[in-house]
Amino acid sequence: MIDPVAFALPDARDGLYESFYFRGTSSDGRHAFWLKHNLLRRHGERGVTLENALVLFDRQNGRVEALYDKEDMSPQAMAGFLRSGHWEQAAANFASGSFFEISREGLRGRLHTAQGQASWTLALTRSDEVLYHFPHERLYHLPWPKKKVITRDCFLRFRGRLSCAGLDIEGEFLGMNGHNWGTEHAYEYAYADCNLFREEPGAYFDGFSVKLALARGLVKTPFLSMASLKLDGRWHHFNALSQIWKQRVTALDDYRWRFSLHNDTHRLEVSIDGRNPRIEPWVALHYDHPAGARSVVKNTKFASGRLRLFVHDSTEPLRELTSEHFELETLLPGNIPGSKGYVGIP
Numbered sequence: 001m002i003d004p005v006a007f008a009l010p011d012a013r014d015g016l017y018e019s020f021y022f023r024g025t026s027s028d029g030r031h032a033f034w035l036k037h038n039l040l041r042r043h044g045e046r047g048v049t050l051e052n053a054l055v056l057f058d059r060q061n062g063r064v065e066a067l068y069d070k071e072d073m074s075p076q077a078m079a080g081f082l083r084s085g086h087w088e089q090a091a092a093n094f095a096s097g098s099f100f101e102i103s104r105e106g107l108r109g110r111l112h113t114a115q116g117q118a119s120w121t122l123a124l125t126r127s128d129e130v131l132y133h134f135p136h137e138r139l140y141h142l143p144w145p146k147k148k149v150i151t152r153d154c155f156l157r158f159r160g161r162l163s164c165a166g167l168d169i170e171g172e173f174l175g176m177n178g179h180n181w182g183t184e185h186a187y188e189y190a191y192a193d194c195n196l197f198r199e200e201p202g203a204y205f206d207g208f209s210v211k212l213a214l215a216r217g218l219v220k221t222p223f224l225s226m227a228s229l230k231l232d233g234r235w236h237h238f239n240a241l242s243q244i245w246k247q248r249v250t251a252l253d254d255y256r257w258r259f260s261l262h263n264d265t266h267r268l269e270v271s272i273d274g275r276n277p278r279i280e281p282w283v284a285l286h287y288d289h290p291a292g293a294r295s296v297v298k299n300t301k302f303a304s305g306r307l308r309l310f311v312h313d314s315t316e317p318l319r320e321l322t323s324e325h326f327e328l329e330t331l332l333p334g335n336i337p338g339s340k341g342y343v344g345i346p
Helices: 075-081
Strands: 016-026 030-041 047-060 065-074 089-093 099-103 106-113 118-125 149-166 165-182 188-194 206-209 224-231 234-238 248-253 256-262 264-275 283-288 294-311 319-331
Touching: 016 149, 030 165, 030 294, 047 075, 047 099, 047 106, 047 149, 047 165, 047 283, 047 294, 065 106, 065 118, 065 149, 065 283, 118 188, 118 248, 149 206, 165 256, 188 294, 206 256, 224 264, 224 294, 234 264
Parallel strands: none
Antiparallel strands: 016 030, 016 165, 030 047, 047 065, 089 099, 099 106, 106 118, 118 149, 149 165, 188 206, 188 319, 206 224, 224 234, 248 256, 256 264, 264 294, 283 294, 294 319
16 A cells, blocks of 8 residues: 655656644643644645644633744755655754754654744654555545545554743643645545544544535536445444445535445445534634635634434444534634635634
8 A cells, every 4th residue: 555654746747735734632631732744845846845833722612723934945955855755754844943853753843934933842652553445445546536534543642841922831742643645635625533532442544525616617517426434443434435425515615524324234424524624623724725725724623523423324323422622623614714824823
């Protein structure tokens, strides 16, 4: 199977974005973090923009702090960054004094920006449990789908300290490590993951619903959905290509997502509600596309959700899982970036 930590950028024929990111929630459920490392090569260009961002969430106070730094790298500098061949041996130094380091054992970094400073030092305990969202490896190599998604580690434990613009958090965190890349961001989508369920500590959920723009944006697909659920040590995958057009989305907006999925043996009903930024901490980030477009992506680590797993068309659920620690991310085409900056208004 494809190496989940290998750089995707060297194989790109033209424009590509790539993100290798970490998220964690504190053991007391109050704090969460989102640490992102991004690469962007625009269509028709050889140079690459390197971005590093840290977002901290404080649920008790409804506070979010986000800082980022970026630098345009020459082909020679980028070749040096990519020399190791994979993200788990990656390091970069910015002209501003910002830097980051990624290894199997830990994460370190610092951001020096006009908006403030951030830093992090985290030791990692890996499960090395990888989730490949697509049912066939060839889908990671073919031009379609244009966005590739892998969950590098479904149960990643962190221990350490993070600071961002005056918000400091320290302790133990449970989270995940994701890796995605593509020639463009989707026209519209919702994505969620969770590994902190009340009823089953070893459960894990990860999935998305997406609309794609085809024929230069003249045609939009219906929602295409995939998801996977690990329960009682067994994976239930709802990602068959024959079913992707038939999965039903009943609600999707900035802060809410409801849908149901089927496979050959089970049905999964999903309801995730992030409420709104006046109640739960949300952040809005501006994502650049390789072709030059920009999108608003909204994200929280504290959405409430319920999963109900059924056998075929049974009316009684086989299992029900609930959590207040779903990560929920949405991109709606009607949301237009209000500034040229990376951080927006949720």
